[in-house]
Amino acid sequence: MHLDFGVxxxxxxxxxxxxxxxxxxxxxxxxxxxLIDLAAGQSTCSSEELAECTGVNPAQVRKDLSYLEAAGVRxxxxxxxxxxxxxxxxxxxxxxxxVAIAGAGNLGxxxxxxxxxxxxxFEIVALxxxxxxxxxxxxxxxxxSPLGALEDVVRxxxxxxxxxxxxxEAAQEVADRFVAAGVQSILNFAPAILxxxxxxxxxxxxxxxxxxxxxxxxxxx
Amino acid sequence: MHLDFGVxxxxxxxxxxxxxxxxxxxxxxxxxxxLIDLAAGQSTCSSEELAECTGVNPAQVRKDLSYLEAAGVRxxxxxxxxxxxxxxxxxxxxxxxxVAIAGAGNLGxxxxxxxxxxxxxFEIVALxxxxxxxxxxxxxxxxxSPLGALEDVVRxxxxxxxxxxxxxEAAQEVADRFVAAGVQSILNFAPAILxxxxxxxxxxxxxxxxxxxxxxxxxxx
DNA sequence: TAGATTGTTAATCGATTAACAATC
DNA sequence: TAGATTGTTAATCGATTAACAATC
Numbered sequence: 001m002h003l004d005f006g007v008x009x010x011x012x013x014x015x016x017x018x019x020x021x022x023x024x025x026x027x028x029x030x031x032x033x034x035l036i037d038l039a040a041g042q043s044t045c046s047s048e049e050l051a052e053c054t055g056v057n058p059a060q061v062r063k064d065l066s067y068l069e070a071a072g073v074r075x076x077x078x079x080x081x082x083x084x085x086x087x088x089x090x091x092x093x094x095x096x097x098x099v100a101i102a103g104a105g106n107l108g109x110x111x112x113x114x115x116x117x118x119x120x121x122f123e124i125v126a127l128x129x130x131x132x133x134x135x136x137x138x139x140x141x142x143x144x145s146p147l148g149a150l151e152d153v154v155r156x157x158x159x160x161x162x163x164x165x166x167x168x169e170a171a172q173e174v175a176d177r178f179v180a181a182g183v184q185s186i187l188n189f190a191p192a193i194l195x196x197x198x199x200x201x202x203x204x205x206x207x208x209x210x211x212x213x214x215x216x217x218x219x220x221x
Numbered sequence: 222m223h224l225d226f227g228v229x230x231x232x233x234x235x236x237x238x239x240x241x242x243x244x245x246x247x248x249x250x251x252x253x254x255x256l257i258d259l260a261a262g263q264s265t266c267s268s269e270e271l272a273e274c275t276g277v278n279p280a281q282v283r284k285d286l287s288y289l290e291a292a293g294v295r296x297x298x299x300x301x302x303x304x305x306x307x308x309x310x311x312x313x314x315x316x317x318x319x320v321a322i323a324g325a326g327n328l329g330x331x332x333x334x335x336x337x338x339x340x341x342x343f344e345i346v347a348l349x350x351x352x353x354x355x356x357x358x359x360x361x362x363x364x365x366s367p368l369g370a371l372e373d374v375v376r377x378x379x380x381x382x383x384x385x386x387x388x389x390e391a392a393q394e395v396a397d398r399f400v401a402a403g404v405q406s407i408l409n410f411a412p413a414i415l416x417x418x419x420x421x422x423x424x425x426x427x428x429x430x431x432x433x434x435x436x437x438x439x440x441x442x
Numbered sequence: 443t444a445g446a447t448t449g450t451t452a453a454t455c456g457a458t459t460a461a462c463a464a465t466c
Numbered sequence: 467t468a469g470a471t472t473g474t475t476a477a478t479c480g481a482t483t484a485a486c487a488a489t490c
Contacts, residue, residue: 023457025437029430033412046471055414059459066473074472075466092436099432110331116412116429122436161435185435191254191337193276201438203431208337209250210424211320214382214406215313215343216246217422244481267447280483287449295448296490 020090024064028087030054031061035084046077096121100154100183102174103165104129104137104144107189111165112139125157130170150174154181161185168192175202241311245285249308251275252282256305267298317342321375321404323395324386325350325358325365328410332386333360346378351391371395375402382406389413396423 020028034053038045047065051058065071065078068086072078088094099122101108111117112124127139128147137144145153154162162178164171164186171190178186185201188194191209194202241249255274259266268286272279286292286299289307293299309315320343322329332338333345348360351368358365366374375383383399385392385407392411399407406422409415412430415423 020437021456025434026430028437029427029433030414032433033430048471053414057459059461060457062472063458063474070473072472073466074464075470077471090437091433092439093433097432097436097439106331106334110327111428113327114428117432120429120433122429122432160439161432185439187431187435193251193274201435203435205426205428205431206250207332207335207426208341208343209247209254210408210426211318211338211343211382212250212253212312212314212341213246214408214422214424215318216241216249216311218313218318218381218406242480269447278483280485281481283448284450284482291449293448294490295488296446298447 020067024067025091027054027056027060027064028091030056031064032084032087032091032093035080035087039080039084043080044077045080045083047072050078093121096123097161098123098125098157098159099161099163100124100126100128100150100157100159100178101163101165102128102147102150102178103167103170103189104131104134104139105165108163108165109139111163111189112142122161125159126153128153128174147174150177151181154178154183159183161187164188164190164194166190241288245288246312248275248277248281248285249312251277252285253305253308253312253314256301256308260301260305264301265298266301266304268293271299314342317344318382319344319346319378319380320382320384321345321347321349321371321378321380321399322384322386323349323368323371323399324388324391324410325352325355325360326386329384329386330360332384332410333363343382346380347374349374349395368395371398372402375399375404380404382408385409385411385415387411 031050031054034050047058047061050061065083068090071083071086099117101111101124104127108127112127117124124140124142127142127144128150129135129144130147134144135146160183162183164174166174168190171188171192172194175186175188175194175196179196179200186194186196188202188204189207191206196202252271252275255271268279268282271282286304289311292304292307320338322332322345325348329348333348338345345361345363348363348365349368349371350356350365355365356367381404383404385395387395389411392409392413393415396407396409396415396417400417400421407415407417409423409425410428412427417423
């Protein structure tokens, strides 16, 4: 929404194929998932089919995919395996990412055990909490470390992504410390707007906000 | 992204002040939260301040708020309490909503206990799972009901909103049954695209996708 | 009155999509 | 060749934002 999209100053290392429009980036994971589902059944698929299973307009699908190295064959469609690999490459999913989670409450623990993360190459390597009762617990064989040790542990385990699942009050401090420890991207579940230095990308997932938006469309009746 | 924004056919009951642009609707909860935080400290606040604490451009703030009944006073700003109430009214948060959750795994349980929901007037009234081991458990004093009883329980407890926290395979069936039971809005955490009849609003929260988007901006390096 | 800040206009920018030529 | 489907253009639509008159 109000992200600084990385690009710090002039000539920065931009992702593979030059910069993709943000709206396109947000759809690539949808296509990727659809292709993984399709992979077993067919070797080729059309923009029409991809549109069908992602809920995106077919012209949109073609436009999005045209930003990648030409992946389609006119009259035939896209090769499922090839396109899948190109999408992975474009998203930077050819390597794995180590992830640290701050907050070992219900949400933090659920995220630690979330199977979808591992499936797409994200490995949870650290979990933090302030509560002495929780420190030392093992969630999914990740021990809960004290928040005081955040910088050391994050650096030690080489986490590149931080997830904030703390109360709102703690979110900014945790973010600052994640960044100080070298984290480059943050996924923030706390209902707070974070200020971070340029070059650090923040995405916010606000669960209450999602329900409030649904409430609006329910029509206040 | 690809939502049917409700409006079924011609003359439907639209929310209060005519239809707001979707992008505006998505920001109203941000302003609301900022105002609630501000409420203790000051009785009035400027678009500049609201911009500051939501990360939105000040002109955007004014434009968004101008869709509401005129809330601001030139030269002074917005009355915090008044604007807060107007935002609540616009979002349909003057009443509470009953919510059913399908899937009592880690995520479903975390959502059931998520404090932010109750705070904004959403009450979890039912929780479902297929696993006989889980059925009968109480999470936050909500008993886990068998998925087979979904329609009956949803109707019985008057849930208007359904949350899907099941595996992707089960998501469409659960959605169909939620809708059959009268649910009008669905928040879908399963990595699946749901097909629902017009008039039912679906929002998707895809946790893996969020990380994949971060991976992209990390620059694949 | 002077200062502040809204509400609104108009320009700009980015995203979406229909249509179709290119081409397998 | 005929049929299919991409890649791309151009039109449209919606969202953002600077600027400023209105006005408290």
